Amino acid sequence: MDLERYLKEKKLLVDEALKNFLKPESFLFEAMAYSAIDGGKRLRPILTIATYEILGGRDLSVIMPIACGMEMIHAYSLIHDDLPAMDNDDYRRGKLTNHKVFGEAMAILAGDGLYSLAFELFTTGNGSKSAQWRVVREMAQVTGPRGIVFGQALDIKKEKEFNPKTLRMIHKNKTAKFFAGAVRCGAIMAEADEEITEILGKVGLYLGMLFQITDDILDVIGDDKSMGKAVRKDQLQDKLTYPRVYGLDGARFRARRYADTIQMIINNLDKERFNFFTCLTEYIIKRNF
Ligand code: GRG
Numbered sequence: 001m002d003l004e005r006y007l008k009e010k011k012l013l014v015d016e017a018l019k020n021f022l023k024p025e026s027f028l029f030e031a032m033a034y035s036a037i038d039g040g041k042r043l044r045p046i047l048t049i050a051t052y053e054i055l056g057g058r059d060l061s062v063i064m065p066i067a068c069g070m071e072m073i074h075a076y077s078l079i080h081d082d083l084p085a086m087d088n089d090d091y092r093r094g095k096l097t098n099h100k101v102f103g104e105a106m107a108i109l110a111g112d113g114l115y116s117l118a119f120e121l122f123t124t125g126n127g128s129k130s131a132q133w134r135v136v137r138e139m140a141q142v143t144g145p146r147g148i149v150f151g152q153a154l155d156i157k158k159e160k161e162f163n164p165k166t167l168r169m170i171h172k173n174k175t176a177k178f179f180a181g182a183v184r185c186g187a188i189m190a191e192a193d194e195e196i197t198e199i200l201g202k203v204g205l206y207l208g209m210l211f212q213i214t215d216d217i218l219d220v221i222g223d224d225k226s227m228g229k230a231v232r233k234d235q236l237q238d239k240l241t242y243p244r245v246y247g248l249d250g251a252r253f254r255a256r257r258y259a260d261t262i263q264m265i266i267n268n269l270d271k272e273r274f275n276f277f278t279c280l281t282e283y284i285i286k287r288n289f
Pocket of ligand 1: 040041073081086143148152174212
């Protein structure tokens with residue numbers, strides 16, 4: 001499969017739909033659109049769409065509002081993550097962060113607006129109401145105090161144990177559960193059976209762990225320009241990361257181990273049918289942005 005081409009095509013579709021959902025109806029929507037529309041790899045919405053399609057979903061009008069909701073939640077998390085009270089970043093996706101352009105208070109509200117609009121979108125589109133209800137529940141759990149909020153709280157907490165267990169807990173909650181949720185919601189909207197939803201959710205979780213490890217590595221070896229944001233910040237901010245705990249080679253080894261586990265799961269399912277996940281795994285492990 002030509003993954004690069006697939007990602008490009010789906011990104012265009014997501015960008016188009018996002019523009020539609022975020023028409024500048026007020027100054028607040030302008031601040032929301034600033035961070036949600038341009039740039040970014042769109043991996044989470046693409047995971048949702050790809051899973052839906054692989055499992056037999058055919059109707060873009062069912063999945064696009066769900067996929068765009070994923071990206072809005074992601075954009076919200078980036079806006080808040082960049083705030084002075086959190087990671088205090090000036091650049092994201094190669095441009096000034098939301099609070100640098102709109103001010104801190106408006107950036108907080110732009111994030112809040114994106115988050116709530118996402119949940120509204122989860123209940124729209126042509127999908128079944130029961131599947132949409134499951135998506136709402138799933139993403140409330142993924143993003144909530146036993147998911148992303150918890151991961152971020154641990155990430156910024158100064159007094160914590162610097163050990164592998166805490167490290168895995170941060171990465172799992174802050175990043176991996178979102179990847180798992182994006183995949184699971186694609187499966188839910190395709191009305192797939194529970195067993196395959198569970199298995200692919202695991203694949204999503206491991207992809208997310210792999211993704212966050214590569215993010216940690218790129219903070220050490222990457223450059224500002226390719227990353228679109230300041231690198232070498234983890235050490236400055238005393239963050240708990242894979243290179244810090246295991247060294248660069250140890251981090252790379254663990255990234256490869258997640259990739260191999262994903263490969264094993266896919267091979268046991270149906271190599272051809274789920275080839276997208278194999279290709280995406282290699283794309284993530286080799287990424288430089
Ligand atoms: C409850 C969703 C939510 C947020 C509130 C601020 C916060 C709590 C969480 C921040 C979580 C966070 C920013 C985790 C880092 C995940 C990560 C590696 C982001 C970068 O993702 P990419 O590379 O970004 O996919 P692009 O720009 O390509 O979309």
